[in-house]
Amino acid sequence: MAGGGSSLKSYLLVRVALVIPTILILLTLVFVLMRVAPGNPVSAALGGHVPEAVIKELTHKLGYDRPLYVQFGSYLWHLLHGNFGTTITDKREVSQIILINGAATLELTVAATLIALAVGVPMGLIAGRFRDRPIDAASRIFGIVMYATPVFVLGLMAQIVFGSWLNWLPISGQASPLTTALLTTHTHLLLIDALIDGNWPAFWDVLRHLILPASTLGLVFAGVFIRLVRVNVIRTLKDDYIEAARARGIRERAVVYRHAFRNALVPVITVIGLEIALLLGGAVLTETTFNWPGIGHALYIYLQNRDYAAVQGIVIVFGLVIVAASLIVDFLSALIDPRMRYQ
Amino acid sequence: MTDKPDTALPGHATLPARPGRFAPALRRAFRPVAEARGFARAMLWTGAVLTGIFVLMALFAPWLSPYGFDQYQAAGVQFAQLAPPSAQHPLGTNVQSTDVLAQIIWGARTELMVVALALVFSLTIGVPLGLIAGYFGGPFDRLMVLVMDAMFAIPSLLLALVIAFLLGSSITSGIVVAACAITIVYVPQYFRVLRNHVTSVREEPYVEAARAIGAGPFTILGKYIFFNVIQTVPVLATLNAADAILTLTGLGFLGYGVQPSQGAEWGYDVSRAVGDAASGIWWTTLFPGLAIVLLVTGLTLLGEGLNEAINPVLRQRATTKLKMEDLE
Numbered sequence: 001m002a003g004g005g006s007s008l009k010s011y012l013l014v015r016v017a018l019v020i021p022t023i024l025i026l027l028t029l030v031f032v033l034m035r036v037a038p039g040n041p042v043s044a045a046l047g048g049h050v051p052e053a054v055i056k057e058l059t060h061k062l063g064y065d066r067p068l069y070v071q072f073g074s075y076l077w078h079l080l081h082g083n084f085g086t087t088i089t090d091k092r093e094v095s096q097i098i099l100i101n102g103a104a105t106l107e108l109t110v111a112a113t114l115i116a117l118a119v120g121v122p123m124g125l126i127a128g129r130f131r132d133r134p135i136d137a138a139s140r141i142f143g144i145v146m147y148a149t150p151v152f153v154l155g156l157m158a159q160i161v162f163g164s165w166l167n168w169l170p171i172s173g174q175a176s177p178l179t180t181a182l183l184t185t186h187t188h189l190l191l192i193d194a195l196i197d198g199n200w201p202a203f204w205d206v207l208r209h210l211i212l213p214a215s216t217l218g219l220v221f222a223g224v225f226i227r228l229v230r231v232n233v234i235r236t237l238k239d240d241y242i243e244a245a246r247a248r249g250i251r252e253r254a255v256v257y258r259h260a261f262r263n264a265l266v267p268v269i270t271v272i273g274l275e276i277a278l279l280l281g282g283a284v285l286t287e288t289t290f291n292w293p294g295i296g297h298a299l300y301i302y303l304q305n306r307d308y309a310a311v312q313g314i315v316i317v318f319g320l321v322i323v324a325a326s327l328i329v330d331f332l333s334a335l336i337d338p339r340m341r342y343q
Numbered sequence: 344m345t346d347k348p349d350t351a352l353p354g355h356a357t358l359p360a361r362p363g364r365f366a367p368a369l370r371r372a373f374r375p376v377a378e379a380r381g382f383a384r385a386m387l388w389t390g391a392v393l394t395g396i397f398v399l400m401a402l403f404a405p406w407l408s409p410y411g412f413d414q415y416q417a418a419g420v421q422f423a424q425l426a427p428p429s430a431q432h433p434l435g436t437n438v439q440s441t442d443v444l445a446q447i448i449w450g451a452r453t454e455l456m457v458v459a460l461a462l463v464f465s466l467t468i469g470v471p472l473g474l475i476a477g478y479f480g481g482p483f484d485r486l487m488v489l490v491m492d493a494m495f496a497i498p499s500l501l502l503a504l505v506i507a508f509l510l511g512s513s514i515t516s517g518i519v520v521a522a523c524a525i526t527i528v529y530v531p532q533y534f535r536v537l538r539n540h541v542t543s544v545r546e547e548p549y550v551e552a553a554r555a556i557g558a559g560p561f562t563i564l565g566k567y568i569f570f571n572v573i574q575t576v577p578v579l580a581t582l583n584a585a586d587a588i589l590t591l592t593g594l595g596f597l598g599y600g601v602q603p604s605q606g607a608e609w610g611y612d613v614s615r616a617v618g619d620a621a622s623g624i625w626w627t628t629l630f631p632g633l634a635i636v637l638l639v640t641g642l643t644l645l646g647e648g649l650n651e652a653i654n655p656v657l658r659q660r661a662t663t664k665l666k667m668e669d670l671e
Contacts, residue, residue, distance in 0.1 A: 021489055022489065022492055022493050022496065025489050025490055025492075025493040026493040026496055026497070029490070029493055029494065030497075033505060033506075033509060034505075034509075036509070132381070132382065137382060140382075144640055144643050144644065144647070145636065145640055147639075147643065148585070148589075148635070148636045148637075148639035148640040148643060149632075149635075149636050149639075150589055150592055150593060150596070150610070150613075150632070150635055150636075152593075152596050152610075152613055152614075153613055153628065153631075153632030153635060153636070156613065156616060156617065156620045156628040156632070157625070157628060157629065157632065159620040159621070160620050160623055160624075160625050160628065163620070163621070164620060164621060164622065164623035165623055171620065171621065172621075277495075277496070277497075277498045277499070278498065278499075280498045280501070281498035281499060281500035281501055281593075282500075284498075284500060284501065284504070284593075284597070285500070285593055285596060285597070288596070288597060289617065299501075299504075300597060303504065303508050303597075303599075304598075311505065311508070315497065315501060315505060318497065318498060318501055319493075319496045319497050322496045322497070322498070323496050326496075
């Protein structure tokens with residue numbers, strides 16, 4: 001499908017070229033969705049609170065009274081220049097929301113992914129190695145139940161047990177107010193900021209706030225990794241080269257650990273990329289449950305305030321992040337495994 | 344949902360089902376289920392029983408439930424707010440003084456109704472689109488693939504959330520709003536699976552034979568291809584139903600979809616319990632949460648069990664050692 005080109009370079013070029021229509025359609029889709037709703041964005045956000053004349057004036061000022069194709073054109077033009085628009089209700093630039101709230105989301109999702117990997121990969125490896133034994137059944141059931149548990153249920157139960165009953169960990173927010181006030185902003189990533197300042201009490205405070213939300217989101221995603229790694233181990237253990245390794249008299253332990261496990265883990269990279277979509281969706285719920293000031297929580301607030309411009313900007317950003325992630329994943333897979341280039 | 348069933352097997356494609364003889368076809372379809380052994384059998388039965396309990400709960404809600412879903416008083420006496428489990432309220436009451444058990448039983452009805460409706464919608468849209476795009480190909484196919492892929496790029500909960508938000512103001516029935524939101528999320532999946540399957544079977548000898556005897560494209564699609572590719576759908580639909588419950592409760596938790604005046608919804612119930620967590624009140628979160636977990640687990644086990652029973656690649660008691668790549 002790579003147009004006869006078999007080299008890595010031409011594969012990558014084709015792959016990048018294929019992204020452009022996807023992004024265009026994504027942008028059109030979101031634009032159309034936000035315009036088929038009754039009323040224009042201004043009246044939706046402010047309707048009922050301000051006089052009709054003010055709405056009319058603001059509609060004109062923000063350009064929502066122009067023909068749709070003109071609006072679409074200028075929207076694309078602005079996006080091309082990195083301008084994701086301005087919210088109607090509180091006049092924040094969407095790019096600022098991405099920078100500040102996005103940092104909180106990044107902190108949460110990275111921590112959650114690490115936890116998901118730390119729990120899911122070993123369990124999947126063991127389950128696949130000992131297929132159909134009790135430990136396999138147990139891991140699979142754990143995986144299914146984890147998948148079936150909504151993050152908000154797990155999160156609230158964790159709040160009740162570790163916050164309310166045991167009083168070990170804070171249950172809401174990204175840091176205590178004092179820490180937020182004292183910490184200087186370098187990167188918007190509070191953990192990194194505390195490290196740069198060498199402010200250990202603040203670092204500890206931020207870390208304590210991170211534990212419950214990250215574990216909640218991470219455990220739910222561990223289920224995904226268990227299932228994936230298990231299937232891959234089973235698949236790999238049936239491969240010819242494993243048989244060959246056994247035939248050469250290599251000990252079973254070495255066959256499993258050196259040959260099978262390593263190869264079974266390659267697809268995990270792909271899946272981390274694909275799971276970003278799920279992770280971001282889960283982040284909206286986790287952030288709302290834990291009052292975490294991330295981009296998902298921001299989206300929730302703007303939806304409640306019926307701020308179409310903000311919703312449109314944030315959804316676009318989510319879409320772009322996911323498209324970019326799948327692109328990066330394909331690059332990495334092509335680098336690691338030459339067979340992928342011919343797909 | 345990474346190891347989504349891919350039951351598009353060449354083995355199935357060469358055995359065209361004959362329309363008009365449903366009884367033997369049905370028996371043939373159920374044979375792998377009856378023959379399932381080991382873990383697959385255990386999964387199938389556990390899943391079927393769990394799902395069955397919730398279906399019964401939904402059907403007989405008025406007789407099973409001790410109170411109405413929005414009932415906060417009996418005989419003129421208001422129920423206690425946030426009362427712990429007791430004889431009068433086996434699972435306690437919530438912040439609005441309604442009975443938690445009643446909410447769960449009536450909630451089963453809402454969840455299953457929305458999912459069933461969404462399933463009907465997404466099959467009616469996704470299956471024909473997939474059949475047509477896969478069989479005819481061309482620019483329509485290319486455009487549809489691009490659109491569906493772009494929809495895949497938006498996280499499913501987010502897409503559902505935006506749709507529910509937009510439809511919420513024009514459609515009054517929360518159940519329909521939620522079903523539409525979920526439909527938009529799952530149409531691309533049915534489209535993709537059906538389209539790819541049709542593309543792979545459309546050059547099979549039996550299709551060519553039908554073409555040779557002069558059958559029109561829609562006869563071929565309806566009579567020959569449809570029955571062969573539709574076998575993938577039950578597994579996918581069951582697993583999607585599990586996923587749809589999660590999406591629906593996620594919507595409810597964020598306050599979209601089914602409105603509290605229209606019916607009980609577990610996700611919404613849990614969102615009401617957010618404020619209770621700080622004071623250590625557990626029954627308002629645990630019980631609706633458990634209902635979600637059990638129903639989703641039931642549907643997932645049912646789907647995975649079906650998949651293992653039907654899909655020969657995963658079938659456990661294979662007599663010969665199969666190499667996975669050869670079959671895919």
